[in-house]
Amino acid sequence: MEAIPRKIIHVDMDAFYASVEQRDDPQLRGRPLAVAWGGRRSVVLTASYEARPYGVHSALPLYRALERCPDLRVVEPRFEAYREVSRLIRSVFQTYTPLVEPLSLDEAYLDVTTPRMGGPSATRIAQAIRAGIREQTGLSATAGVSVNKFLAKLASGMNKPDGLTVILPAEVDALLARLPVGAFHGIGPATAARLDAMGIQSGAQLRAASQDDLVTRFGAMGTHFWRIAHGLDDRPVEPDRPSKSIGTEETYSDDLRTIQAVQARLPVLAEGVERRLARAGLAAHTVILKLKFDDRRVITRRVTLPGAVHRAPELAELAARLLTSGLLAGRGVRLAGITAAGLCPVGETPSQPQLFGGLAWNA
Structure with a gap:
């Protein structure tokens, strides 16, 4: 018996943190805005759509964002506010299906193959969800609809902001x-x-x-x-899957041969981890450095902190301390990665003022 094609929706909020800030502060509406922590080494977590024509986008170093857009307004993130909005968004999802897999505070997969309500059309359910989110939060969401996760996420990226794209099997x-x-x-x-x-x-x-x-x-x-x-993806939607770790890796076309070359890539990796942590509203007690060498051997080194960190400079510095010259031993580094583990909500356990005091290192 042939399986019934699944109906998957991927919902992604539009410039989520920036949109919440503009909703809550009328003086920020219609203006180029970046959500970022202060400091020259900070990176942009979210940029409003008014800032994007200037080349301001997430993961961009804040000092570069200010160079590109001198009139850029910068506000620090308010994760309690974002979590409350996320709770309202997920309540809309649960109206239509219990099969909701959150990816972050502002993004989720939904399986509406057999929905609680809304009828058999996944497209109409996606429309209703977007309308419900706007009614509950005052914010816009973009949705993609297709037969699996990969295609639904691909669809949601095609018509932002405030869009809806459907990829039918025949297409x-x-x-x-x-x-x-x-x-x-x-x-x-x-x-x-x-x-x-x-x-x-x-x-x-x-x-x-x-x-x-x-x-x-x-x-x-x-x-x-x-x-x-070939458009194949049989991963199920996994409700309430907790995040155990968040990481970023890079594979290099030319192997990195010196410790200095590897160190130079750590800030980029850390910025990727910071961005993903920020989207989830999480911080990490453990930082893991991963290296894959030209002989295919993989090693990891980790450090566990009494407090939690979530900013790129802290993540990069911790990873740099794990990177010793003896690790390379003359081998080329084919892949490097930084992973944040031991996750908790930002603000639940604040970072310690003495960042590198009392750490537990594991080689």
């Missing part, structure tokens, strides 16, 4: 074929560069590549790339 092949590989969720700039070196720039070319060849080049991720190129 999948043609749509994926014409996309650049960098538009596939999970393929970052470094991987796109490696694919480009193989002569693969488009979805059509990725679809034409053999799975065995991709696995040879990319290991287990090669299977993932082959599957998403």
Whole structure:
């Protein structure tokens, strides 16, 4: 018996933190705005749509954002406010389905194959959810609808802000074929560069590549790339899945040969972790450094703190302290990553003033 196609919705709030700030402070409406902690080494957590034409976006260092947009208003994040809005948003989701998988405070997957209400049309349910969110919070949301998580998330990124995109089964092949590989969720700039070196720039070319060849080049991720190129994703929506860790990794086309070269990449990795922690409203008690070498060996080093950290400079400095010259031992670093674990809500356990006092290091 043929399985019934699933109906998956991916909902992503529009410039969430900035939109909450503009909603709550009329003086910020219509103005370029960035949500970021103060300090030259801070990064932008969210930029309002008025700031984006200036090239201001999330993960951009704050000093660069101010250079690009001298009139930029900067406000520090208020996670208690964001969590309260997120609670209202999730109550709207629960009206239609118990199968809700939150990815962060402002993003979630919903399985509406057999909804509680709203009828059989996933498109109409997505419309109703967007209307319910606006009614409950005064904020706009963008939604994507399709038959699996990968396609639903791809759809939600196509028509922001305040949009709704549906990818029907009959449209999948043609749509994926014409996309650049960098538009596939999970393929970052470094991987796109490696694919480009193989002569693969488009979805059509990725679809034409053999799975065995991709696995040879990319290991287990090669299977993932082959599957998403064909629109395949059988992951279920997992309700109330707690975040155990949040991390960012980079794979390098040219191996990093010195400790200084690896250290130079840590701030970029830390900014990625900060951004993901911020979206989830979380901080970390444990920071993990991961290195994969040219001989395929993988090692990790970790440090556990009495307090919790969530800002990129702190994460990068902790990772740098875990990175010792003896770890490389003459080997090239093919991949580096920073992971935050031991997660808790921001503000629940404040960072300690003596950041590096009383730490538990584990080699």
